[in-house]
Amino acid sequence: MAGNGVASIGECMLELSGQTGPNWRMGFAGDTFNTLWALHALSGDRPATYVSAFGDDPFSQGQIGFFAENGIGIGSSPVIPGARPGLYAITLTGAERSFTYWRGDAAARQLASDAEALSKSLKNQSLVYFSGITLAILDEAARKTLLSAVARARAAGSLIAFDPNYRPRLWRNRQDAQAAIIEALDVTDIALPTFPDEQMLFDDASPRATAERLGRQVGEIVVKNGEQPALVAENATVEDVPAIHVAAPTDTTGAGDSFNGGYLAARLAGHGPREAARRAHRVAAAVVQVSGALAPFETLQTAFDGLGPA
Numbered sequence: 001m002a003g004n005g006v007a008s009i010g011e012c013m014l015e016l017s018g019q020t021g022p023n024w025r026m027g028f029a030g031d032t033f034n035t036l037w038a039l040h041a042l043s044g045d046r047p048a049t050y051v052s053a054f055g056d057d058p059f060s061q062g063q064i065g066f067f068a069e070n071g072i073g074i075g076s077s078p079v080i081p082g083a084r085p086g087l088y089a090i091t092l093t094g095a096e097r098s099f100t101y102w103r104g105d106a107a108a109r110q111l112a113s114d115a116e117a118l119s120k121s122l123k124n125q126s127l128v129y130f131s132g133i134t135l136a137i138l139d140e141a142a143r144k145t146l147l148s149a150v151a152r153a154r155a156a157g158s159l160i161a162f163d164p165n166y167r168p169r170l171w172r173n174r175q176d177a178q179a180a181i182i183e184a185l186d187v188t189d190i191a192l193p194t195f196p197d198e199q200m201l202f203d204d205a206s207p208r209a210t211a212e213r214l215g216r217q218v219g220e221i222v223v224k225n226g227e228q229p230a231l232v233a234e235n236a237t238v239e240d241v242p243a244i245h246v247a248a249p250t251d252t253t254g255a256g257d258s259f260n261g262g263y264l265a266a267r268l269a270g271h272g273p274r275e276a277a278r279r280a281h282r283v284a285a286a287v288v289q290v291s292g293a294l295a296p297f298e299t300l301q302t303a304f305d306g307l308g309p310a
Helices: 031-042 058-069 115-122 132-136 140-155 174-185 195-202 207-214 255-268 273-287 297-304
Strands: 005-009 013-020 023-029 048-051 087-093 096-102 125-131 159-163 220-223 230-234 237-241
Touching: 005 031, 005 115, 023 031, 023 058, 031 048, 031 125, 031 132, 031 255, 031 273, 031 297, 048 115, 115 140, 125 132, 125 140, 125 255, 132 140, 132 174, 140 159, 140 174, 159 255, 174 195, 195 207, 207 220, 207 230, 220 273, 230 273, 237 273, 255 273, 255 297, 273 297
Parallel strands: 005 048, 005 125, 013 087, 125 159
Antiparallel strands: 013 023, 087 096, 220 230, 230 237
């Protein structure tokens, strides 16, 4: 029987953002951590665990301390002597962002190095979330270890959510990405793809085509598409849920990840898929109006509950 907690698996990096001249602001972010941040903010009574691997350097210790300050644990994630976190910098043109990464030897690439510790971190979780980026940073053997651990968690009662989140530069080739993502979908209950990613990877002609393809493996699918409506498909029901237009976004970093967190929080709270997508759109609209990937908990909560402007 699954417990009450939520766990997210992947890589949290050092984030450099908000450049003013030669000065940068440093924070912590990464796709699966951004999702857990929103999910935790919106379901605070649930224990939250970020499952990864960490170094023993000051920056890794700073990460772990930041998590703890915000009520997020690391479970049985290994701390690896001599390892360190990955790093990325955000540069903005208007609100649109581009990224420069330094992550080739990041500690998170060893998150599946201890299969027993990984399974222990996923034990008794109400929900387990991971992404295509989680898969991409692992070698083939580690991916199999990860998916086996996820499958065991699912068999024990955990709900499994997965965002394919295709990033071509992280994969050796397109075929490897396709194979790994298809394998991950076999252990997934809720899929949260983004249409342009799916179009690039699988040549899907439309969000509906994405939903139909994924529907052969997964029972609940939400196809995100930027400011276009999200397509929500559950069993035989397919419907569009309009997004919220933000006239002057500040920074679009983390919008899709926060949508995922809002959607999953709403589903865990008992809302149906359509209402969950409506709340998730509000959360994403709030996130693009702040700098960086992590919006304050209060901002997320106000948007989720529909108590303030989008």
